[in-house]
Amino acid sequence: MAKETIALTPAMPKCWNPDSKPHKFCPGCGHGLTLKMLGQAIDELGIQDKVIFGCDIGCSLLSWDFFNVDSVQTHHGRTTPVITGIKRARPELIGIAYMGDGGGYAIGAQHLVNAATRNEKITAILINNTNYGMTGGQMAPTTLPGQITETTPFGRDPEDSGYPTMGPEMVAAIAREGAYVARGSMANLRQLKRFLKKALENQMEGNGFSFVEVLSSCPTNWRTNAEATWRFVEKDMAEHFPVGEFKVPGKKEEK
Amino acid sequence: MKEKPVKGERRVFMTGNEVCAWAALAADADIMFGYPITPQTDIMQYWTRLAPKYGKKFLQTEDEISAGFTTLGAVIAGKRAFSATTGPGNVLFQEPMSMAEMMRIPVVLIIPMRGGPSTATVIYSQQEVTMTAFGGNGEGFRVVYSTAGHQDLYDYTIKAFNTAWKYRFPTFVLSDGYQGKMRESLTIYDPAERGIEMVKAEPMLGLPGIPGVDRPTRHLRNTYNTEEELYEVVMQIARDFEKAAPEIVEWQDFDTDSEMDVLILAHGVVSRAAQGALPLLKNEGIKAGHFRPITLRPMPEEQMRAAAARANRVVVVESAYGQFLKLVKETLYGMDKPIDAILRPGVGITAEEIVAEIKERR
Amino acid sequence: MRIVEAFIGEYASGKSENAINRALELLRRNRQVTIVDLDTVEPFYTLRPLKKKLEQLGLRVIAWDPAETTGLGEAGSLINQQMIWALRNEGDIILDIGYGAHGARILNLVEGAQDDPDLRLLVVVNIARPMTASVEDIVQYVQGLGTVHGLINNSHLGNETTLDIIQDGAVMVTEAARILQLPVIYTAVAREFAHLIGPHDKAGNPVKIIELFMHEAYW
Numbered sequence: 001m002a003k004e005t006i007a008l009t010p011a012m013p014k015c016w017n018p019d020s021k022p023h024k025f026c027p028g029c030g031h032g033l034t035l036k037m038l039g040q041a042i043d044e045l046g047i048q049d050k051v052i053f054g055c056d057i058g059c060s061l062l063s064w065d066f067f068n069v070d071s072v073q074t075h076h077g078r079t080t081p082v083i084t085g086i087k088r089a090r091p092e093l094i095g096i097a098y099m100g101d102g103g104g105y106a107i108g109a110q111h112l113v114n115a116a117t118r119n120e121k122i123t124a125i126l127i128n129n130t131n132y133g134m135t136g137g138q139m140a141p142t143t144l145p146g147q148i149t150e151t152t153p154f155g156r157d158p159e160d161s162g163y164p165t166m167g168p169e170m171v172a173a174i175a176r177e178g179a180y181v182a183r184g185s186m187a188n189l190r191q192l193k194r195f196l197k198k199a200l201e202n203q204m205e206g207n208g209f210s211f212v213e214v215l216s217s218c219p220t221n222w223r224t225n226a227e228a229t230w231r232f233v234e235k236d237m238a239e240h241f242p243v244g245e246f247k248v249p250g251k252k253e254e255k
Numbered sequence: 256m257k258e259k260p261v262k263g264e265r266r267v268f269m270t271g272n273e274v275c276a277w278a279a280l281a282a283d284a285d286i287m288f289g290y291p292i293t294p295q296t297d298i299m300q301y302w303t304r305l306a307p308k309y310g311k312k313f314l315q316t317e318d319e320i321s322a323g324f325t326t327l328g329a330v331i332a333g334k335r336a337f338s339a340t341t342g343p344g345n346v347l348f349q350e351p352m353s354m355a356e357m358m359r360i361p362v363v364l365i366i367p368m369r370g371g372p373s374t375a376t377v378i379y380s381q382q383e384v385t386m387t388a389f390g391g392n393g394e395g396f397r398v399v400y401s402t403a404g405h406q407d408l409y410d411y412t413i414k415a416f417n418t419a420w421k422y423r424f425p426t427f428v429l430s431d432g433y434q435g436k437m438r439e440s441l442t443i444y445d446p447a448e449r450g451i452e453m454v455k456a457e458p459m460l461g462l463p464g465i466p467g468v469d470r471p472t473r474h475l476r477n478t479y480n481t482e483e484e485l486y487e488v489v490m491q492i493a494r495d496f497e498k499a500a501p502e503i504v505e506w507q508d509f510d511t512d513s514e515m516d517v518l519i520l521a522h523g524v525v526s527r528a529a530q531g532a533l534p535l536l537k538n539e540g541i542k543a544g545h546f547r548p549i550t551l552r553p554m555p556e557e558q559m560r561a562a563a564a565r566a567n568r569v570v571v572v573e574s575a576y577g578q579f580l581k582l583v584k585e586t587l588y589g590m591d592k593p594i595d596a597i598l599r600p601g602v603g604i605t606a607e608e609i610v611a612e613i614k615e616r617r
Numbered sequence: 618m619r620i621v622e623a624f625i626g627e628y629a630s631g632k633s634e635n636a637i638n639r640a641l642e643l644l645r646r647n648r649q650v651t652i653v654d655l656d657t658v659e660p661f662y663t664l665r666p667l668k669k670k671l672e673q674l675g676l677r678v679i680a681w682d683p684a685e686t687t688g689l690g691e692a693g694s695l696i697n698q699q700m701i702w703a704l705r706n707e708g709d710i711i712l713d714i715g716y717g718a719h720g721a722r723i724l725n726l727v728e729g730a731q732d733d734p735d736l737r738l739l740v741v742v743n744i745a746r747p748m749t750a751s752v753e754d755i756v757q758y759v760q761g762l763g764t765v766h767g768l769i770n771n772s773h774l775g776n777e778t779t780l781d782i783i784q785d786g787a788v789m790v791t792e793a794a795r796i797l798q799l800p801v802i803y804t805a806v807a808r809e810f811a812h813l814i815g816p817h818d819k820a821g822n823p824v825k826i827i828e829l830f831m832h833e834a835y836w
Binding site: 015017048049050052057061064065067068069070071072073074075078081082083084085086087088089090093110111113114 | 285286288312314316317318320321323324325326327328329330331332333334336350351354458459460461462463464465466467468469472473474475476477478
């Protein structure tokens with residue numbers, strides 16, 4: 001009987017805050033899965049007492065009490081500088097800046113760019129779900145050409161509103177040796193966890209800036225059922241946003 | 256133990272911006288974040304020259320928004336962090352200062368005011384009073400010291416750190432472009448030797464032990480989405496601010512003990528012109544006094560009203576087009592007292608000019 | 618026979634008022650009724666604040682309670698499990714659907730909506746809304762929504778409503794419905810216009826008196 005109970009309980013990462021579960025992301029949202037992988041990575045690295053988790057405005061803010069790690073919810077786009085300040089003040093801490101595509105690529109783009117060029121020793125994780133979820137599905141920097149959103153009601157016309165931001169490609173181009181840059185997807189959770197773990201290890205080793213973009217779903221604002229949601233993440237998004245590692249620091253021990 | 260930057264007491268000759276950097280060192284500030292803008296930049300320049308010697312840190316950020324938020328991050332992590340800015344930089348600083356107000360994050364910002372609106376001049380003004388006291392989306396739960404000379408700059412920069420960390424309101428030291436660049440002598444000192452104990456900077460996050468296991472987890476937020484919840488939070492801040500106000504307010508008065516023909520109200524460096532005007536007015540047979548609020552927020556209301564009660568009329572003098580005047584009107588509300596004003600936005604004012612204006616308007 | 622109706626329409630067209638009134642009308646016929654808030658675009662300007670009151674009146678309400686949304690952020694654009702499985706409830710179901718560029722596609726999120734034989738989508742139209750102010754605009758707007766089953770004339774000007782605007786709306790909505798080959802279900806009027814207009818509007822559509830609730834919501 002006891003065994004059966006265990007089998008039925010979904011495994012919750014040790015560093016999750018049980019008081020805030022079940023979490024409040026919409027069913028089918030990619031945030032929950034990403035944060036589960038992040039939680040497992042924190043557990044496996046044994047850094048629950050060292051992590052400072054910062055979250056942005058937008059749906060990412062729903063994670064403000066998600067973990068049993070010390071956390072701060074900031075302003076829209078400003079999580080990168082807050083975590084930078086914390087890390088500069090206390091280098092022994094492990095700073096995670098968790099944000100959406102609006103926070104990282106639009107209103108806080110200057111912070112992402114400059115943190116990357118300065119090689120700030122923090123880990124930034126950015127959820128790309130091709131729209132602004134919390135405000136009700138407006139165009140994001142990552143909205144795909146032709147995609148309908150509340151501010152592109154006739155589909156995004158790149159002539160008019162530009163092409164989707166290629167975040168990891170940009171960060172990889174401006175970051176120097178020591179940076180870790182990758183794009184993962186909720187469609188491949190094992191790989192995503194590997195990327196997140198490497199992004200944390202890179203900070204722990206003091207190498208430099210670590211950045212992981214995550215292809216993620218927003219069925220609520222996409223108005224998609226499970227099948228269409230999955231197709232959009234796996235096919236449409238992956239076609240525009242290649243998944244993989246863009247910059248990996250050379251192994252130190254090999255020197 | 257690290258070497259103390261200022262030992263004992265000594266008389267020195269410095270620029271105002273240099274004084275601010277020394278005062279921050281004497282107050283044992285740990286780290287400064289900033290973005291260059293005239294006439295603030297030399298605070299950063301002196302800090303970057305002095306800091307490494309005493310194990311202090313500095314980061315030049317990509318803009319003032321980032322300077323503000325990195326400062327807050329360092330404070331959250333338990334450091335005595337500060338920044339300095341002015342003019343359009345102060346505009347950008349309003350966003351992080353608003354977060355500090357809401358989350359009770361102590362922070363010190365030094366502002367040598369420049370001309371406005373917009374880019375205007377890099378020289379001098381008193382035009383950042385409204386923004387500094389009441390900027391951001393919020394209620395102005397802030398402390399603003401307005402300095403009138405280099406000794407003030409030293410004393411109140413040190414004091415600002417203790418006010419901020421004791422009461423947990425963002426605390427501002429207003430200076431101006433003249434003061435930043437002008438040179439005069441002052442006494443610098445080790446606060447400890449004057450019995451000033453620096454309030455300890457405690458971390459808000461990153462405490463020892465495993466969160467949720469050894470101790471409760473710290474979850475800081477500034478987002479509320481029911482009216483009731485926000486109301487509770489804001490009213491608590493308001494009550495704390497009202498309670499602290501009488502302990503925080505500071506002022507100076509000159510010749511205000513007896514009946515006056517005219518009471519001159521001025522703050523900051525303009526107060527020096529007002530002080531200079533008093534003997535000149537006396538020679539002209541005009542009985543004048545001067546009241547200078549040192550804290551513009553909270554305002555020493557009772558004290559200003561008491562001084563005004565003894566004068567036939569009040570003259571407000573400022574290098575702005577009525578920003579301090581508004582605060583005065585609010586403070587003296589309900590008193591049957593004529594209020595006149597000498598308003599010189601972005602322009603310096605001499606003692607002689609004040610005398611001439613007062614004589615003319617008599 | 619189970620009644621499943623979704624009220625859809627442009628921003629501020631009167632969807633929620635009509636949905637609430639329909640739900641209460643069914644309740645008065647001693648039917649079991651569930652009302653579902655599916656507005657994800659402006660989720661803080663919906664029937665959420667009325668949840669308690671409507672429950673006291675006897676409705677089952679599926680909507681976020683403001684108290685549940687603590688720390689959810691500025692808008693809290695969220696769908697929950699109850700909403701997704703709303704159509705599995707017993708009895709009648711009234712869905713209040715928000716406006717948005719995706720139109721009726723929000724129903725893709727609701728399990729079983731694609732093949733529910735009872736589901737009828739009703740479009741609420743107010744000709745005082747600039748985007749549905751002409752027959753042509755109404756036709757174009759409704760065509761962009763996907764499959765719908767009927768139109769409701771909800772033309773009014775708030776406190777400045779006149780009988781003329783209601784009747785003008787009736788004529789326009791009826792003409793649009795003819796082009797779209799859809800029925801006009803009714804013309805909605807506030808109680809004070811009941812005696813002025815009578816049981817049918819100018820175009821012969823039945824008139825329904827609606828009580829106003831939304832002014833009690835926060836905005």
